[in-house]
Amino acid sequence: MARGSTRPTSRDVAQAAGVSQAAVSLVLGDKWRGRVSESTAERVREAARELGYRPNLAARNLRLGRTRTVLLVVPALTTEFFAGVYTGAARVAAQHGFGVVLYPSPEGVGPARDPFASAQAALDGVIASSMAADALTAIRGDQLPLVMLDSDPEGSLGAATVNLGIRDGVRQVADHLLELGHRHFLHLAADVPSWTFDVRARELAARLATVPGTTLRTTAAPISIDGARTAAVTALARPGPRPTALVCDDDKLAAGAYKAARRLGLRVPDDISITGLDDLALATALDPELTTVRLDAELFGERGMEALLAVLEGRTPAEGDIPVELVVRGSTGRPAS
Amino acid sequence: MARGSTRPTSRDVAQAAGVSQAAVSLVLGDKWRGRVSESTAERVREAARELGYRPNLAARNLRLGRTRTVLLVVPALTTEFFAGVYTGAARVAAQHGFGVVLYPSPEGVGPARDPFASAQAALDGVIASSMAADALTAIRGDQLPLVMLDSDPEGSLGAATVNLGIRDGVRQVADHLLELGHRHFLHLAADVPSWTFDVRARELAARLATVPGTTLRTTAAPISIDGARTAAVTALARPGPRPTALVCDDDKLAAGAYKAARRLGLRVPDDISITGLDDLALATALDPELTTVRLDAELFGERGMEALLAVLEGRTPAEGDIPVELVVRGSTGRPAS
DNA sequence: CGAGCGAAGTGTTACGTATAACGTCGCGGT
DNA sequence: ACCGCGACGTTATACGTAACACTTCGCTCG
Structure with a gap:
């Protein structure tokens, strides 16, 4: 099932609306206040809707050199713990207009060398938990901003760390x-x-x-x-x-x-x-x-994302372990003397 | 921590090796047989290594209009079931030079309208399980090839489906x-x-x-x-x-x-x-x-990925439910009459 | 009455890559 | 002597977008 004809571009929208491509970019980028009249803006939006226009994000990423997307690497998906981490990270990310994508670090699934080889196209940074050292240096080699979850503060090659207590x-x-x-x-x-x-x-x-x-x-x-x-x-x-x-x-x-x-x-x-x-x-x-x-777990994810945002903005991430709490239930008692 | 200076491009590599950017692209793209001498090729590879060159995937994606990356949308990360689905899908994908990225469909995490808004930049297709109908039509609107896991074969808007028995x-x-x-x-x-x-x-x-x-x-x-x-x-x-x-x-x-x-x-x-x-x-x-x-679950993931590859290549995905098996253990017995 | 200014746009460029199309050079064949 | 061709490259272009710099025009203000 081929992709119909071909996806409409901003130029197609421009032609349909009778304006220049630049105007389309301004209107759809919400930067048109005082640069395009309300009526033309509406005409552009209408044309975009009509054609079912979606911006080509590869082009946008190339142009902007930035993607507002972040990768969360988790060791495996076998517990709900990382579900919580993801939820927290995604919540904070959404508040800042970022998206989060997950990458379970493969264990026996192909070479470990390309965790992001595929995804890296669309990444501003990485949050990683318990990652193999070689993969870690690969990221560092990519110059991608990196936050490590629950890792040795000493051995993390200068990456920011966020740790549970x-x-x-x-x-x-x-x-x-x-x-x-x-x-x-x-x-x-x-x-x-x-x-x-x-x-x-x-x-x-x-x-x-x-x-x-x-x-x-x-x-x-x-x-x-x-x-x-x-x-x-x-x-x-x-x-x-x-x-x-x-x-x-x-x-x-x-x-x-x-x-x-x-x-x-x-x-x-x-x-x-x-x-x-x-x-x-x-x-x-x-x-x-x-x-x-x-x-x-959710707080853990939130703090991880906040740290990454700090790194991205050139600030210094907050320090301090995340508090944990002992929950006493029925599986512990006095030993039979 | 800014990105050092700025990432080296293929042009930088070309300059360092004393060749044109096109030659770099040929060598690194492994299409140089009979077009570039072995010695120059080696010089280019050496320069790339020296500079720590990584191709800009956003640019590559824009150029090729294709990414060899696929998105797996899962309803939530609360069970290990989808860990298995992912593992299977990733295995098959790797065999075909594809990567898989996960997107837990958010429940209360921001608007449901942008599951891929961020990631879509780098996607050739989508495998989705139990997805809200509006998000589904959004994907279809994007013209992205889609495979649905465990979904109503009737109501899937013509998308391919892979179902468990x-x-x-x-x-x-x-x-x-x-x-x-x-x-x-x-x-x-x-x-x-x-x-x-x-x-x-x-x-x-x-x-x-x-x-x-x-x-x-x-x-x-x-x-x-x-x-x-x-x-x-x-x-x-x-x-x-x-x-x-x-x-x-x-x-x-x-x-x-x-x-x-x-x-x-x-x-x-x-x-x-x-x-x-x-x-x-x-x-x-x-x-x-x-x-x-x-x-x-792993077989489920494998079959899902195979179906998506079939769609991408214009073939018709295989039909037929994936067999399941009753496992009798201690929680069932005869009722007290 | 002319300078200045804001509104409403347009023309152009650059991001980094892959590839089609085009050169050049030396040599073997007729 | 000249054509053709393979080896070895280079030049130029396009992908779709965002944004800078510029134009035009009607008005206001001094």
Whole structure:
């Protein structure tokens, strides 16, 4: 189905309205006050409507060297978390006349070298979360303004960063469990090399190290419910004193931990306390409901977009982590002494 | 942080290599066989590398009138289902040298009129799922080749459609429950006006109508776990014979149904059988695991992309629904007679 | 009465690329 | 001696838009 004849251009509209192309551009660009009479303006608008004229954005982008469009790169679409990030970013963007386009960073989908090769045509900047280093340098090579979400402020090659208060969240989880009397911990860690997960491990270890008599073991698992289940079953079956608290890197891993506990005949929270991180819908679908750390994904997206706008306008982005909140539900309790 | 000086153009590369801009275009476009000597070609490539040259895609798009980029519009990012759709579409696209960009159709994020206003600059076509009718006509107005996912073949204004075998899936669910002996059904329906949900309702009603003595009630709920819980609690508490089978429009609604059952003191599946549709990770995180219909999201995405490529090349897209599969787990059983 | 000014436009150019059309040069064939 | 041709490039142009610089004309003001 070929594109009919060919799309009408502003020149076609001009001819139909009996004016010059420049006049059409002025009218449709809303810059005609005092330059074109109301009657001619209306004639132009009418002609445009008649022909079904749509400006060719490739041409406009070329002319203006700017697109009012931004790319949001997300690690994967497997959780609703990034849906929230997108929503927040899109809201702020819309307020400033910007659009947001998503690019899930491919994992096994073609070479990682061309995340934007295709889209870059229409981009003013990039917001990226947990991105491979080579892709990162590719963007920097493109000189595209870049904001990193939840990334190492040191290693981000000078790009602006916006971070959640993950460290604070992990500390709150640790404090909560310590207060309940737990001393033997298992950390179910995400099997993904990323700063945001490194921080979780470091902070948990650091906090527990301040309390004498605590033990901490760690096991890594892929971020999937069944991967987590397998890893947790193995780790919990190991000899030695069984941990009474299972700290998971995110809610999905926690869901796997529930399955592991069921399989081993352990009751939550009587035999073992479980915590997550994210506060997804999944958290309240579990039985008992999951004690977790609520991350405000939308606020995260908003702050990311605001930072990018700041960079685009030559300002310095705001600093400071986004606060998080411990949500205590039924999956944590006192350990059986 | 301004863009350094300004990006190097092909002309800059030409000057550095001591050739014309046309030669640069030929070499970098890999069309130089028999037109440029190997040594000059190498000199051009070297200069391009040196300057860090990247072609301006806006200019290229303008020149070629084509972008090798495609937009995937998804209704929301709240489930992993569309992650699979994207993965499949991107895989096929990559094999054909195309890229895919995502656009979550905004719900309350700015006017619905500009889903692509921003991105359209760089698009050859659109794959869209459950799209509002006005946005649909907007695309058609843009003359952009369009493939609709899971949409009414009749009402799609002549656009190509690729559909899952939802009807077949619903019929399998109904058959399974009827076979177990259920006669009193509650349909927990998604509160979203969309063909894909209409079909579920129609097919379920049609199938049950063929068996004398069955009853079917319906209640609508927003697609969220807690929205579904509320709706299900209300519906199940209504007077009259309590349904023994609860058919949910998707897995997320089913998770809400579990919560409702817990709240009402009903055991699954002894007191009530529950079914979902999607087979998300959520399905096996529930206790007992959910009987549901597995949709092959990746295959769905692949078929969608293949259809769009067919349209772009003037071919006729393949026909036929994508098969689905009933997965029986622990959430369905015989009703207490 | 002429300078000046605002309204209402138009002519032209540039953005960076891809490619069709055009040169030039040396050499082999007749 | 001259034509033709392949190798190696270059020149020129168009894609559709936005915006700068300019023109024309009727009026007002000093």
